[in-house]
Amino acid sequence: MRLPQGVGLIFYFLTKAVFSKSGRYSFMSSRTVLTLGTTLGLGLTPFTAWATPHAVAQPVVANPLLRPAPAQSTASKHTPHQRITPSTHKSTQTTSLDVNARRHDFAYPEAQHEPDATTHLTAERLRARDVTTIRGLERVAPNLTIQSINGTASTNFYLRGIGFNDFTQSNMGPVLTYIDDVAYPYSTMANGQMFDLAGASVTPGPVGTEHGQSDTGGEVHIHTNTPTDTWHFGATQDIASYARSRSEAYISGPLARGLSFRLAGQTLHGGGWQTNPTNGDHLGDADLWALRGKLQWKPDSHTTILLSGHFTQDNSEVVTSVPVARLIGKQAIPHFGSWLQAQWSSRPEFAKLFGRKAGIKPSEHNQFWGADLHITHDFGPVTLTTISAFETEREGEYTDQDGTADAQADTYRTVDANSFTQEVRLNNSNTHDRLQWVVGAYYQRTRMNQRFFFDYTDYTARRYMMATTFGLNQESVSEFGHVSYRLPHGITLWTGLLHELDDRSITGLKSEIFGGATQNFHAESTASNQFAGQVGISWQMAQHALLYYKMSKGFKPGGFTANNTQIQAQLDPFKPETVLTYELGFKSDPIPNHLRINGAAFYNDFHNQQILGTVLIPNYGPLSEITNAPKSESWGFEGTIEAHPFSHLFITQNFGWQRGNFQDFPTVNRAKTNAYYAQHHVWKAINDNFAGVDNGQPKLTLNGSADWRQPIARAYALEFGPDWQYRGSQAITPGGTGFYRLPPYFLLGAHVTFRSPSGHWEATVYARNILNRRYAESGGQATTTYFYIPGEPRFIGGRVSYGF
Template sequence: MITRTSRFRVGGSLWASGVSIGACVVALLSATSAQAAPVEAAAMPESGRKPVIAARQPLPAPTAPEAVEVSGIRRAFTHGAAQHLPDADTRLTAERLTERGVVDLRGLEYVAPNLTVQTINGTASTNFYLRGLGFNDFTQNNMGPVVTYVDDVAFPYSTMASGLMFDMADVTVTPGPVGTEHGQSTTGGEVKLRTNDPTDTFHYGASEDIASYARSRSDAYVSGPIAHGLSFRLAGQVRQGGGWQTNPLNGAHLGDADSWALRAKLKWTPDARTTVMFSGHVVRDQSEVVGGVPVARLIGSAPIPHLGWTQTEWSAKDAFTDVIGRRHGLKPSENNWFWGADLHIAHDFGPVTVTAISAFETEREAEFTDQDATAAAQADAYRTIAANSFTQEVRLANSRGGDRLQWVVGAYYQRSRMNQAFPFDYTDYLPARGYMQVSTFGLNQEATSQFGHVSYRLPRNVTLFVGLLHEIDDRGITGLTSRIYGGRTLNFHGENTAAAQFAGQVGVSWQATKNVLLYYKMSKGFKAGGFTANNTQVQAQLDPFRPETVLTYELGLKSDPIPNVLRVNAAAFYNDFHNQQILGTILIPNYGPLSQLTNVPKSESWGFEGTIDLHPVRHVFVTQNIGWQRGNFQNFPTVNRAKTNAYYARTGEWKAINDNFSGVDNGQPKLTLNGQLDWRQAVSHDYAVEFGPNWVYRGAQAMTPGGTGFYRLPPYFLLGAHVTLRPASDRWQVTVYASNILNRQYFTSGGQATTTYLYIPGSPRFIGGRVSCGF
């Protein structure tokens, strides 16, 4: 039997490592002494080649038992049923995530095309871009164009999903407008995480991953029945160490992880038609963050520091830590709690299945970052967020999957409340400021939507489909103040914005042959407006940005021209935007430029993405993702930050230099490539080995509209590899791996504070080993 492994942790890392390793040793001894099943299956796959142990089947459905038989036919490729769906989704098994070392949201960009997931100033907070659509929201008080789901629950603020990628079943990345079949309406798409459900038979497992820089990742799970129709699952993780940065001024160390998380699920099936699932989770994160590398400064006489790749500078003045209530000598770090619970109820009435999902999520975040990345206090920031979100979804769907007519209708409600505070230390930012300041505000938001989607299968394998969505969103910002400690206080009146719009989809698909699907669809996406609330100096900064709409045209192909040997999936798209939301610039007289979320009246983007899976010979398995996109602003009058900064550097005067960026590239990476090659070989009757490289390439990305030079993140290429030994039973496995083998310096995101521009570096070479087991 193949069983998936997960992790568990409550105490310190040493205890967790001992439990994980001990459990795996017991499993290894048990598996070794037992009579193992043959490595190679007796049945022949469609390709005519005898499969080896690593060619696994897809993960089971959520309600199915977790184990699958080894002795049957093993496909080279997963998600065969999805090859008949008209979408451009990237579907990733838990196995693929483990092979590529994807343990957080940030890592997903290395296994999906046209996806960018960037940390904000090296913290746990993230911004998503899919097909180039997304925005940089430092305050994280707006819903992004790409929404994260965990077990069918939408997280309106991406940081809420931090720390939840453990005990995974699979991940699906969906590009383009969504919302006519479930959940939250968005313009850019969604990232859906699905975790493992309780099982009807008893299972447990653990994993321990130890790597360079004293990094430790421990995971475990236990799952099984409690009584007839009642089962449970408890899973957890711990992350420790791994900090690879040092401060050249004092040799201090930065970047160690220090987090733990627990998830519990309880499933009740009172009868064959009803399923009730209750789930709860908690995440505690006190990890240090990744420090930045300053690349340019426009104000101040002191030069920016020249740092080695693994070096960064930071500071925390005692006066500032006293103000924020933290200890002296504070390092850039998190101090976060995330918790939540959800209830899923589904009942099959025969012709109709009714599903209801209720969820409550809470975020208590406190982040200290040195945003100028120097020993001076020029932009040291401490952000606190207290937020919660309640969502309720009800949908009805056709229960008979074989009917020509398929349909789903439903309604969705979302309500959130948030309070934020932003203390800044500018005491060394001279002659411009030289003080400490705090901005505070509250946010109230409420949205409702109704949706429906219908498809009808015509003769000759042609299917027509149409979807419609209507959403109402109302939000307001309240109580915003900006106060200088020992000085003046600015009070701003609240602002509100509301929107009500339709979105939808229409398309056609044709199953040309058994293994070839063609489709075309047009989709209109809608996303509500919002506010910029960081470091507010004038009332105009609180003017809400308008809702964003996009009309997307997509042509796609899904094909298995040589079953179990070659799979080619591809989609081409064109996006026609109105009021696209991006991070722009506002100039405050006698103060300087500040970032502000704004609208581009008219813009466009186009491109394609594709995945090639290849099993050319018996032992070789290759996956290659390709993403290419271009985009232009067609009408975008705004402040040119580069020219405005240059004017100040020449004259010492702040003056807004305005431009229309019509015809200027949108700055998103034009080419993204990622893939891997595996050699899967039986080394004896009972054991098999897998090994091979993986790779990532990402093109340059502009940090500001039309950005060049240091306003642009450089491209990079990374190479990794792994070797895994496993028995035929697959009850345990041992892996040795390396990431960034070439030890290349690269930068994953960028930022700006005052007039210092910085890059956030990626990690150097890591070499590690992982032992996992499961029963």
């Protein structure tokens, strides 16, 4: 007997609903439903379900370029065997249906039981939002701002408003970057490594009691794919506006019993969108290639040894500055007919000074390479982990900071740095024990030499070229421990403690005016001996609801300002920074698989917060100097909402809000000092105390996306939707108003992705800054002008990926 078509459709959707509650339905389970419906004469139309990135059956062959490994959760409930016996079937035959896959419409369900504010990001999400550099993470995490320094590969992080602007990148930042659990003391070292990704995470607040190094602002973790026991390879080609091309490929597989490897690489070319209206020159083309190799050996079921190495060569041009105000002199700043235009200069005499060809454009000439060895052995009751790493940085960087055709603040910087780190951890092996603990130690040694060349030939107060040279030696050792205990009724208590000893010195600093005087400065050193730690309590008040509270103390060592040194006093070390953070948070899935809401509120009590302030050098002018604000505070909240209100629609919204002010911060008021000079042509320090002044960080940041995931004929899949990002105004000098603040901006993007039934290939068309909004990504001062670094215009691109 054949039932009416409407009854068949009702049966299909009822069956689908049962499967959605009991387990993850896959292509095969939908085909089984179709077969069952046909056998029963229900008149089902041909249909095959498609797998969403967070609700997908594991393919026979994984393809890391196309989708991440599905998240696993011991907390998820599912019925491994579901029997359906339709009462409408008149025969005596009974048909059973097995569904063995689990369904998670939201990624990382196990993280919902962890008492922290960490944002976990799948490789799929990073790819969908076109996160191909470290800076792109601010588009997918709350309360996070990552800014390029003068348009270069060097970056500054601000997490919950905690961060500082360090042009020399010779000091440890408040937010550390980790790649595959290796800490990078200088963020520039991570340049070019955002490829072949397995995922990422962003953790705000003081860290260091469970791994790595202590910090005050938090940490960013990048995870790359590891070798596989079966053969896989894949490739991606991405072509976008302004002739930008990005290629990525990998191959992975076994070499011998227990031995496997993975080799991955990327190249990036083109994409330059700035032009010089005076001569038609083009600027901003990328020229980067990077390679990563991994060798994994598992001699037995308890031991894993992973050796990794990477190399990056970056000869990319950089985005140059656009002046917004002249601080010194009467010459008008350039005005352009389009925000895609800019000016820059390069005198042959200056290029010859540092050994580059005449006509050099603002650009990088960088090499980064390193290797690390991970060893893990499970002894039964305990697991031992050791991580040894060596990282190098060889940087040559040219910037035209005044943003004019004159040589008023043209700069070339060379950096020769290396870092060795060693971490040892011991923890209990059974993750189901009530008592969980980890103890360990961490050692870091860095050596750095920098040289800055400056061309002030067209600046009437100087009219010379000069160079500053210095070396930096740093060594630190820390011991840490963390313990948690799970009580009845879903309550868990935990505490952690870290002790760190840091010793660093600046040596051989010389300031040389070519054709003039040379100054040699005495070496300076500073040592820190501090404790950090945390204590907290969490309550799993329901299966899908967690509440936690914790107090954390963070610590960051002191350091030096070494850029453009003129007097010995500029080398006085700034003090260590400490912060006491109070955090109250929750994680919830009020409607499992349909609605997830996570949030946290925080308060930061700073002592000696490290911040870029101002000093006035007599007969020279104001200079930036990292100094300490004796007392400051900040507070705010952040959260993430993920919603799957009905079939096909998935929405993610991150939001962050923070406020802060200085309670005691005596410094030179740069705006008033510059105004006095403009009126009287005499340098006089106008001192001020910024007590009660806002910390200048963006108060509101938002980012999110909406995806419609639509199955189409023959099990193909179509995904499309918009994404967005908002950042509030940000001061580029303490207490800054007017042009001393970066304006707020809102950016809109979109994408359309077409996937094959096998999951072996996909094609995407995407757009970033689709409204072509003009905005400033970062800003600063360069001797005679204040400048903004403009953000990217509209980019429209296409991406094709294949792998098996």
